[in-house]
Amino acid sequence: MSSAPSKLYADDVSLVVVLLDVNPFFWAAGASGGNHPAATLPFSKFLKHVIPFLNSLLLLNQLNRVVLIATGTNSCGYIYDSGSSGSEGNNRVPKVYSEILRNLAEFVENDRKVGRGPERVASSVPSLLSGSLSLALCYIQRVFRSGPIHPQPRILCLQASPDGPEQYVAVMNAIFSAQRSMVPIDSCVVGVYHSAFLQQASYITGGVYLKLPQLDGLCQYLLAIFASGLQSRSFLQLPKPAGVDFRASCFCHKKTIDMGYVCSVCLSIFCKHHRRCSTCG
Amino acid sequence: MRGFLGTPYYVAPEVVAGREYGEKVDIWSAGVILYIMLAGIPPFHGESVAEIFEAVLRGNLRFPARIFACRLVHLHQSRVVARGQFFFPMNQGGGGVARRDGGEPREDEDEDDEEENSDRGLEAWRTDYADERSWEVLQEDESGLLRPIDTKTLVHAQYRRRLLQRSTPAASRIQKGLIRYLYVVIDLSRAASETDYYPSRMVVVAKCVEAFIREFFDQNPLSHIGIVTVKDGVSQCLTELGGSPDSQIKALMGKLECSGDSSLQNALDLAHGYLTQIPSYGHREVLILYSALNTCDPGDIMETVNMCKKAKIRCSVVGLSAEIYICKYLCEETGGLYTVALDESHLKELLLEHAPPPPAIAEYAVANLIKMGFPQRGAEGAIAICSCHKEAKVGGGYTCPRCKARVCDLPMECQICGLTLISSPHLARSYHHLFPVAPFDELSHTLPFRLQQKLPQTCFGCRQSLISHGTKTSPHVCCPKCRQHFCLDCDIYIHESLHNCPGCESRRQQAT
Ligand SMILES: [Zn+2]
Ligand SMILES: [Zn+2]
Ligand SMILES: [Zn+2]
Ligand SMILES: [Zn+2]
Ligand SMILES: [Zn+2]
Ligand SMILES: [Zn+2]
Numbered sequence: 080m081s082s083a084p085s086k087l088y089a090d091d092v093s094l095v096v097v098l099l100d101v102n103p104f105f106w107a108a109g110a111s112g113g114n115h116p117a118a119t120l121p122f123s124k125f126l127k128h129v130i131p132f133l134n135s136l137l138l139l140n141q142l143n144r145v146v147l148i149a150t151g152t153n154s155c156g157y158i159y160d161s162g163s164s165g166s167e168g169n170n171r172v173p174k175v176y177s178e179i180l181r182n183l184a185e186f187v188e189n190d191r192k193v194g195r196g197p198e199r200v201a202s203s204v205p206s207l208l209s210g211s212l213s214l215a216l217c218y219i220q221r222v223f224r225s226g227p228i229h230p231q232p233r234i235l236c237l238q239a240s241p242d243g244p245e246q247y248v249a250v251m252n253a254i255f256s257a258q259r260s261m262v263p264i265d266s267c268v269v270g271v272y273h274s275a276f277l278q279q280a281s282y283i284t285g286g287v288y289l290k291l292p293q294l295d296g297l298c299q300y301l302l303a304i305f306a307s308g309l310q311s312r313s314f315l316q317l318p319k320p321a322g323v324d325f326r327a328s329c330f331c332h333k334k335t336i337d338m339g340y341v342c343s344v345c346l347s348i349f350c351k352h353h354r355r356c357s358t359c360g
Numbered sequence: 361m362r363g364f365l366g367t368p369y370y371v372a373p374e375v376v377a378g379r380e381y382g383e384k385v386d387i388w389s390a391g392v393i394l395y396i397m398l399a400g401i402p403p404f405h406g407e408s409v410a411e412i413f414e415a416v417l418r419g420n421l422r423f424p425a426r427i428f429a430c431r432l433v434h435l436h437q438s439r440v441v442a443r444g445q446f447f448f449p450m451n452q453g454g455g456g457v458a459r460r461d462g463g464e465p466r467e468d469e470d471e472d473d474e475e476e477n478s479d480r481g482l483e484a485w486r487t488d489y490a491d492e493r494s495w496e497v498l499q500e501d502e503s504g505l506l507r508p509i510d511t512k513t514l515v516h517a518q519y520r521r522r523l524l525q526r527s528t529p530a531a532s533r534i535q536k537g538l539i540r541y542l543y544v545v546i547d548l549s550r551a552a553s554e555t556d557y558y559p560s561r562m563v564v565v566a567k568c569v570e571a572f573i574r575e576f577f578d579q580n581p582l583s584h585i586g587i588v589t590v591k592d593g594v595s596q597c598l599t600e601l602g603g604s605p606d607s608q609i610k611a612l613m614g615k616l617e618c619s620g621d622s623s624l625q626n627a628l629d630l631a632h633g634y635l636t637q638i639p640s641y642g643h644r645e646v647l648i649l650y651s652a653l654n655t656c657d658p659g660d661i662m663e664t665v666n667m668c669k670k671a672k673i674r675c676s677v678v679g680l681s682a683e684i685y686i687c688k689y690l691c692e693e694t695g696g697l698y699t700v701a702l703d704e705s706h707l708k709e710l711l712l713e714h715a716p717p718p719p720a721i722a723e724y725a726v727a728n729l730i731k732m733g734f735p736q737r738g739a740e741g742a743i744a745i746c747s748c749h750k751e752a753k754v755g756g757g758y759t760c761p762r763c764k765a766r767v768c769d770l771p772m773e774c775q776i777c778g779l780t781l782i783s784s785p786h787l788a789r790s791y792h793h794l795f796p797v798a799p800f801d802e803l804s805h806t807l808p809f810r811l812q813q814k815l816p817q818t819c820f821g822c823r824q825s826l827i828s829h830g831t832k833t834s835p836h837v838c839c840p841k842c843r844q845h846f847c848l849d850c851d852i853y854i855h856e857s858l859h860n861c862p863g864c865e866s867r868r869q870q871a872t
Contacts, residue, residue, distance in 0.1 A: 155866035157823060194868065210866030213854075217821030217862055220853045248795055251788035252859040259857060279785060282737070323737035325758075327784035337736070337761035338779070340729040343539050343641040345794055346582065346787045349729065356727040358794055 092142040093308045094222055094230040096215040097133065099158070100150045101187055102206040102240035105270065116239070116269055120294040125269070126183075128297035129237065130176055136306060137161055137175075144230055146218060147179060148211045150238075151190035155210035158182045205243030208236070208276060212253040212264075219262055233286070235305055236266045242276045244335050247328035254280045263287075265305050269294060275324035275335065282323045289318050330358060368412045369402040376413045516835075516848040523799050523855055540583040540717060541601055541638045542576070542645040543631040544569060546612070548591040549622035551651040551681065557704055561651050561680050562618055568708045569649070570609050575715040577605045581786040582771065584642075586634065587612055588627055592620030593656045595627040601634065603771045622650070624686065625657035628664045628675070636671055641728040644673040645696075647714055650687060651680045661686060669693050674718065678710050733761045734784040735770070747775040758783075792859035800837035800851055819847035821854065821862045839863050 101122075109117025120128075133145050147159040159179045212234070219232040234257065257264055263286035266277035273290055281288035291300060307315055326337045329350035340349045342356035349356075372388035374381040395403040403421050406412035414420070546565060557564040573585055584601040585608055599611045628646065635644040646668070655661065668675055668690075676696035677687040683700050691698035697714070701707035735758035738744060745752050747765040757766045763777040771782040803815075818825055819836065824847045826836050837851045838844070844863030846854065854861060 153868045155862075160823070163823075204868075207866055207868070209860060210862060213858060213860045213862035213865050214821060216858055217819075217850050217853065218823065220849065221822035221824055224849055246865070248788065248791045249860045249865050251785060252792055254785070255789060256858045283785060319740035320737075321739040322742075325734050325736055325784050327734050327787065336734070338731070338733045341582075341732045341782075341787065343582075343728040343730055345727070346790055347794065348784075348787065352729055352731075356729065359727055 091308050091310055092140055092230040093136070094144045094146070094219070094232040095136055096146045096148060096218060096232065096234045097129075098148050098150050098208070098211040098215060098234065098236045098238075099129065100206050100208075100237055100239040100269075101183070101190070102150070102152055102204070103187070103191070104152065104204050105240045116271060116294050120269070120297065125297070126180075128301065130179060132298055132301040132306065133159075133179075134175060135302060139306065139308075142230065146215070148214055148218075149183065149186045149190075150206040150208055150211040151186065152204045152206055152240075153190050153194035154186075155207050155214055156186050156189075157214070158186060204240075205246070206238075206240045207246070208238065208243070209246040209249035209253060212236075212250065212257075212280075216253060216256055216260075216262070219260070223260065231309055232262050233309065234262060234264045236264065236277055236280070238266060238268050238274050238277055239270045241270060241272055242274050242335075244328040245333040246276075247333070250276045250280070254283050257284050263309065267291065267301065267305060269297065273324060275326055278320065278323045279325065282320060287312075287317050288320050368409045369396075369404060371413070371416060373417050373419070376416050516852065519852050519856070520799075520802070539642050540580050540645055541586075541635060541642045542583065542647060543586045543588050543601075543635065544573075545588045545590060545595075545627045545631065545646060545648040546598075547622045547649060547651045547680075548589045548616075548618040549620055549652045550618060551622065551653065552618040554651070554681075557680070557707075562616055564704050564707065565649050565651070565680070566612060566616055568704075568711050569612060571708060572711045572715060573605045573608055575712055577603070578789065579715050580717060581789055582782065584638075586631075588630055589615060590622050590624075590627045591618055593623045593626065594620075595623060595630045597630060597634070601638070604769060621654070621656035622652035623657055624648070624650075624655040624690070625659060625661045625664045628661075628668055628690075632664070632668055632671060632673060635673055641730065643717075644671065645718075646673055646675045647711075648675065648677045648687070649680070649711075650677055650684070653681055653684060655686060665690050665693050676714060678707065678714075680707065730780060733774070733779045733781045735759050735761055735767070735781050738766065748772065795859075797855055797859055797861050798840055799855070800839050800846060803836055803838050803845070816845045819850055820844035821846050821850035824849070842867060 106117050106122040106125075108115050109119075109121055111118075133147065136145050137143055143161075145159070145161045146157065149156055149158050159175070159182060161175075215234050219234075222229050222232055254264065257280070262284065264277070264280040264284045265286040266274065266281050266288045268274050268277060268288075268290040278288050280286065287304060289300065289304060291297065304317060326335050327339070327348050328334065329336050329339055330347045331349050331351070334350055336348070336350050340352050341347070342349070342359060345356060345359040347356055347358040370389040370392045372381065372385035375385055392403055401422070404412055404415035405422055406415050546569065548562065552560070552562040552565065554561050569587075576583065576585060582603070584603050585599075585605075586601040587598040587608060589596050589598050598615055599608050602608060627648065631646045635646070638644065673694060674696045675690050675694040677691055677698050679687060679698070679700040681700075683698075688698050690696070697718075699710045699713075701710050738755070738757045738759060740755045742757075743752055743754050744757055744766040746757055746768045747760075748767050748769070753766075753768065757768055758770055758781065759766055760774040760777065760779060760781055762779050763774060765774055765776040767774065767781060771780065771786070773780055815826075817827055826834055826845060826847060835848060837846050837848065839846065839861050842861060842863035844861075846863075850862075
């Protein structure tokens with residue numbers, strides 16, 4: 080049951096919830112050079128592309144709202160909310176910039192502290208996409224509740240790190256909930272590999288999926304593809320999905336598989352044949 | 361005048377249609393207001409603006425007997441009894457059965473059945489009325505829409521009760537997403553053309569079946585539905601068992617004509633023939649929407665009922681007119697459910713009851729691991745020859761992970777290697793039953809002020825402030841696992857739609 084009272088949108092006013100992947104394993108990988116995306120586009124430069132994009136979203140329409148949520152490896156959190164930050168209507172560019180940087184620094188430091196536990200040797204740890212998606216959806220529900228006239232919400236995932244198969248069920252739950260409340264999930268993948276989660280998310284919710292062919296032009300890509308409101312989208316030639324990866328994760332090893340065994344009772348997925356289903360017994 | 365102006369409930373059809381309009385639209389709106397003053401509900405109703413507009417365009421005027429008859433009772437005691445007789449079940453002995461016949465008496469009813477039925481009808485009506493939001497709890501908001509008075513905490517308390525009920529130890533068993541094979545039998549005999557439902561039984565049934573099929577596939581992703589129609593005493597298989605809701609609905613909508621008699625036996629025989637061929641892990645079911653009051657059978661129907669019972673086919677019937685003994689017998693014998701609808705919304709409700717897997721069968725479900733493939737969707741615009749139609753197709757399509765053959769639609773069995781191909785999001789829709797979010801703890805808001813200061817001031821999910829008046833925290837909840845605090849609205853959203861705890865998802869899960 081969706082708690083949104085009615086889907087009466089104010090024309091052309093958007094609420095964009097941007098999920099920013101701040102995975103340190105990904106962004107640090109560029110330090111060693113090579114052809115890793117983070118080598119050509121370190122995090123500081125990445126932000127220099129993203130923040131002007133956020134500013135231009137706010138400038139497109141006075142009533143537009145932007146919310147920035149950071150997706151870390153150990154936590155997720157709100158970084159910036161144009162609706163609640165200081166004096167309304169006074170989102171001057173330098174102020175937005177400094178607020179985002181300050182909060183991000185705080186978040187990254189905190190994320191690192193929380194993560195101190197058993198040292199991980201793995202070279203890459205996936206970010207908590209399911210967490211930031213859930214936060215974004217909760218926030219959007221609040222906007223739905225705010226009254227019959229509210230901005231049209233959408234989510235934009237700026238994803239760098241690979242998918243975490245252990246988040247499969249949670250990410251799918253979030254996708255279906257977004258679909259039910261008609262919130263499109265756009266995805267812009269800056270990482271090395273395609274993200275099967277985000278391909279499915281954009282496909283199911285009717286958003287745009289794009290894996291950047293070239294990182295230098297990130298800001299141009301963002302402005303050309305992800306800045307337009309939902310009403311104007313029908314007039315644009317947006318990138319068509321180059322296939323959707325519908326692979327699932329097995330429940331036993333959290334491995335991504337394209338063929339497996341499905342329990343006829345509870346629909347759990349396993350990568351090997353078992354005599355009985357371990358989920359429903 | 362041109363252009364679009366107005367509040368959805370009050371807008372005249374010519375405005376919605378975008379035609380030229382004049383001052384006549386004001387009279388329309390005045391009529392709507394008059395109706396609202398009389399009934400306490402708007403005449404044209406819908407869940408969304410689009411639905412309201414559709415109701416306006418179609419002139420889909422609501423005239424619920426329970427509201428109108430009841431208001432009239434208040435207004436004019438002597439007159440209403442006569443009017444009430446006509447369409448109001450409470451005022452007559454016959455309950456929900458005879459009320460809609462408009463004169464024609466029905467002799468072919470069993471006396472006992474009728475007695476029982478009237479009792480139930482009365483009870484159903486009473487609860488119905490109690491649930492109906494009468495105008496006392498409605499208020500008008502800024503945009504002129506009627507809304508229930510904000511009863512947030514009340515709603516939340518109701519929801520908590522529901523949630524806790526669901527998670528009691530008895531009910532906390534895994535909800536079984538069975539693989540069901542269901543034939544929907546639609547009676548298109550003469551009786552289906554009767555107009556006691558507006559505009560006719562047939563149209564209302566088709567509309568309800570459409571809603572049912574969508575809901576069914578939502579709740580039973582791997583299941584199959586087929587449609588059988590009965591008319592002129594002959595049953596006909598409209599669609600074969602399949603997993604795509606759209607093709608089933610399309611086939612049904614194209615075949616809405618009725619004539620002749622109905623035959624329960626022929627329909628059951630046909631469904632039986634198809635259902636005995638399905639794989640052993642599938643559950644066989646027949647759901648019959650029966651308008652007629654008789655059945656025209658070539659042989660002994662009791663034998664057919666026995667045959668269905670032996671084949672473990674669960675037969676359920678939703679009647680549209682009155683209770684019939686043979687339907688009741690059929691349902692009792694095969695473990696199905698027999699219900700008779702009182703009106704359109706009741707019919708829809710009764711049908712949707714069949715969407716979740718029946719618990720009786722779930723008890724006997726045997727887990728069986730079936731090998732399946734999760735194919736990738738091809739790029740838009742790519743051209744490939746599909747293996748199912750042997751045609752070159754542009755865009756879409758799925759690739760079998762084992763033999764790389766292209767198929768058009770999911771779910772399907774690969775024509776080349778025989779692997780069952782399904783789309784994994786289909787499966788994932790039911791996973792929240794397997795891994796439900798634990799109910800959140802309600803926090804008492806009578807904590808000493810000092811302790812309250814330490815608690816988070818905003819909802820972790822939506823960042824709504826949890827402070828209501830000055831320093832007092834408003835009622836909120838806390839996840840027992842991650843100890844994050846949530847507002848009441850997020851609590852409901854998380855458990856009823858999202859099925860993820862944002863707090864738990866926002867921290868690294870310890871490897872288990
Ligand atoms: Zn496995
Ligand atoms: Zn199982
Ligand atoms: Zn084909
Ligand atoms: Zn194959
Ligand atoms: Zn909240
Ligand atoms: Zn939690």
